[in-house]
Amino acid sequence: xxxxxxxxxxxxxxxxxxxxxxxxxxxxxxxxxxxxxxxxxxxxxxxxxxxxxxxxxxxxxxxxxxxxxxxxxxxxxxxxxxxxxxxxxxxxxxxxxxxxxxxxxxxxxxxxxxxxxxxxxxxxxxxxxxxxxxxxxxxxxxxxxxxxxxxxxxxxxxxxxxxxxxxxxxxxxxxxxxxxxxxxxxxxxxxxxxxxxxxxxxxxxxxxxxxxxxxxxxxxxxxxxxxxxxxxxxxxxxxxxxxxxxxxxxx
Numbered sequence: 001x002x003x004x005x006x007x008x009x010x011x012x013x014x015x016x017x018x019x020x021x022x023x024x025x026x027x028x029x030x031x032x033x034x035x036x037x038x039x040x041x042x043x044x045x046x047x048x049x050x051x052x053x054x055x056x057x058x059x060x061x062x063x064x065x066x067x068x069x070x071x072x073x074x075x076x077x078x079x080x081x082x083x084x085x086x087x088x089x090x091x092x093x094x095x096x097x098x099x100x101x102x103x104x105x106x107x108x109x110x111x112x113x114x115x116x117x118x119x120x121x122x123x124x125x126x127x128x129x130x131x132x133x134x135x136x137x138x139x140x141x142x143x144x145x146x147x148x149x150x151x152x153x154x155x156x157x158x159x160x161x162x163x164x165x166x167x168x169x170x171x172x173x174x175x176x177x178x179x180x181x182x183x184x185x186x187x188x189x190x191x192x193x194x195x196x197x198x199x200x201x202x203x204x205x206x207x208x209x210x211x212x213x214x215x216x217x218x219x220x221x222x223x224x225x226x227x228x229x230x231x232x233x234x235x236x237x238x239x240x241x242x243x244x245x246x247x248x249x250x251x
Contacts, residue, residue, distance in 0.1 A: 008073045011080065012103045013053070015039070015068040018094035020132060020242065024061045025068070035059075038095055039070070039087070046086050047074060056109040056249045057116055060202060062241030064133070067098070069249045071109040077102075115177060115250040117195045120208045121243045125188030134189070135243035141190070141215035146181065149214050152225050153179050153207060161227065161234045162207050163200035174198050179207070193247075202238055210236035 017035050019025075027036045036055060043051040056069040077083055080100040087097045106112075123134035153176050160172035178195040192208050213219040213236050227234050 007075070008105075009076050010071055010073050010103050010105050010107055011077065012099075012101050012107060012109065013039075013070045013072070013097055014099040015065060015070060016096045016098055017065050017068065019059060019062050019064045021094065022061065024063065025055050025057065025059045025065075035065075035068075035095060036070075038091060039097075042087055042090050043072065046083065046090070047077075049074065054109050056113050057199075057246045059244075059246055060205075060241055063244045063246065064242075065246040067248055068246055069109045069113070071103065071107060109249075112251055113249050115195055115197055116199060116246070117193065117248040117250070118199070118204045119245050119247050120192040120194075120204060120239065121245070122190040122192070122212075123188060124190065132242055133245075135240050137190075137212070139216050141212060142217070143183070143215070145215045145221050146211055148221060149211055149224065150179050150181070152228055157228070158231055159200055159203050159207070161231060162210060162236060163203040164206075164238075165201075172200060174200065174203070195250075204244055205239045205241065206236050209239040210234060212239065213237050 015035075019035070021033070023034050025035045027034055027040070036053060040051055040053055043053070051072050051074060053070045053072040057065070059065055059068070080102065084097050084100045091097070121134045123131075123136045124140075126136070127134055156173060156175045158172045159174050163172065175197045176194065177197075178193065181190055181192045183190055192211070194204055194207065210219065210224065214221050214224055219234070219236065224234060
């Protein structure tokens with residue numbers, strides 16, 4: 001019989017990070033400077049055993065997270081709070097472990113997730129302090145065009161025309177539950193929110209980029225709607241990663 005202390009236990013982490021200086025979330029052979037690599041290396045050193053973590057969202061290079069979720073399995077941890085404190089004491093300032101909790105064995109941070117929420121921040125005015133977390137527009141958008149375009153993306157659609165096509169990707173369909181924006185005139189900001197069951201590579205930046213392109217006349221509204229509905233190519237702009245945040249994972 002396996003001793004309880006030796007049995008593998010499943011732990012869930014909630015993580016906040018500034019992705020500016022990293023090559024994204026996912027561990028890569030060509031780059032050691034990823035969020036996953038930094039956390040795994042720190043866990044391995046603290047627990048003195050090889051630890052691998054799985055993230056709910058594989059954010060691209062430069063993308064931030066407010067509540068990324070990851071899980072890992074290891075022998076029973078005496079104190080999850082002490083482990084969290086230890087991790088935060090050795091991790092760089094731009095990565096913070098917000099919470100560690102024990103979860104059921106079958107919990108999987110990626111496959112157990114039902115929905116994911118991203119926000120994209122756009123600045124209409126000059127910012128000095130938070131400029132690295134907003135995409136600055138140099139023109140005034142046409143909000144009537146934004147209002148006309150946004151509804152077509154809601155629901156279950158193929159987003160093959162609005163993502164970076166990975167060679168191993170065969171399913172391009174996503175169910176978008178919500179896509180909206182808030183205009184904060186007093187702050188000179190537009191905050192886009194998008195919730196879906198899954199997201200493709202750079203999909204959020206392409207979708208919001210398409211909306212902005214239409215709002216400033218770079219893309220024609222009617223042609224864009226027609227092309228999206230029939231799955232034709234849409235040459236939208238991929239907005240910079242710095243304005244994008246993974247905000248919430250729903251289970």
